[in-house]
Amino acid sequence: MSLHSGKKRLFVWDFKKDSIVLSGLCSHGCCANSWSSDQSKENVKFSNVPDSHCSSKGKYKLGKRGYSNWGVNINYAMHGLEPTNNNSVKREIVFHSWDMVSNDEVYPSGSPEGWGCPCISNDMFLKIDPIIKDEKTPVLFWIF
Numbered sequence: 001m002s003l004h005s006g007k008k009r010l011f012v013w014d015f016k017k018d019s020i021v022l023s024g025l026c027s028h029g030c031c032a033n034s035w036s037s038d039q040s041k042e043n044v045k046f047s048n049v050p051d052s053h054c055s056s057k058g059k060y061k062l063g064k065r066g067y068s069n070w071g072v073n074i075n076y077a078m079h080g081l082e083p084t085n086n087n088s089v090k091r092e093i094v095f096h097s098w099d100m101v102s103n104d105e106v107y108p109s110g111s112p113e114g115w116g117c118p119c120i121s122n123d124m125f126l127k128i129d130p131i132i133k134d135e136k137t138p139v140l141f142w143i144f
Contacts, residue, residue, distance in 0.1 A: 001028055001055065001143055005041040006107035010120055012128060021131075024124040027101055029055040030113035036100060041110025048080075048087045053115045055093075055143060058082035062095060062132060062139040071097025071122050074129055078117075078141060085143070093117050095141060097125035118143060 003009035010026035013019070031047065031054040033039040047054035063077035075096035080088035098119040100112040111119075118141070120128070132139050 001026075001044045001046075001057070004107055005038060005044070005110035005113075007105050010118070010124075012131065022124070022127055024103070024120050025101055025105065025111050027098065027111040027114055027119040029053050029116035033113060035115065036112040038110030038112060040113060046084070048084055048091075050087060050091050055116050055118065056080065056085035056088060056091075057143050058085035060085060060088060060141040060143070062141050065133060066094070068094065068096040070119070071099060072125055072129075074125070075117075076132060076139075091116060095119075097122045 008023040008025060010024050011020045012022040014021045028044050031045045031052060045054055046057050048056045059081045060078040061081060063079050066075050067073055068075035075094040078088045078093045078095055080086045093116050095118055101119050101121045103121045103123050
């Protein structure tokens with residue numbers, strides 16, 4: 001999240017190949033800004049407080065695959081592993097797609113800001129979903 005939200009800043013890393021296999025845009029939480037705006041595209045604020053609508057820094061373990069009201073209607077529960085994100089389940093923070101997130105970089109504009117969940121484009125999610133779904137070991141998701 002230290003990269004501008006209009007640039008690719010979600011990276012799928014393959015530890016066996018020691019390389020990036022996919023990259024794309026990723027939205028963050030709006031906090032006190034207007035939902036779906038890009039007001040904090042260069043200066044993301046973070047919070048672990050319920051109802052803050054902010055994203056939370058730290059490492060997460062992706063959990064159960066479930067139904068989403070957004071994007072391609074699939075999400076993954078996010079289990080915070082650090083004090084900076086340990087309210088993620090209570091806050092209902094999930095990894096999902098969103099129709100408003102572009103497939104392509106939109107810089108100098110930013111990605112739309114949601115209510116704290118990391119969101120990617122539908123097309124990107126359809127590429128990542130089989131990787132996560134087929135993985136036998138827990139998937140690490142790191143927001144920094």
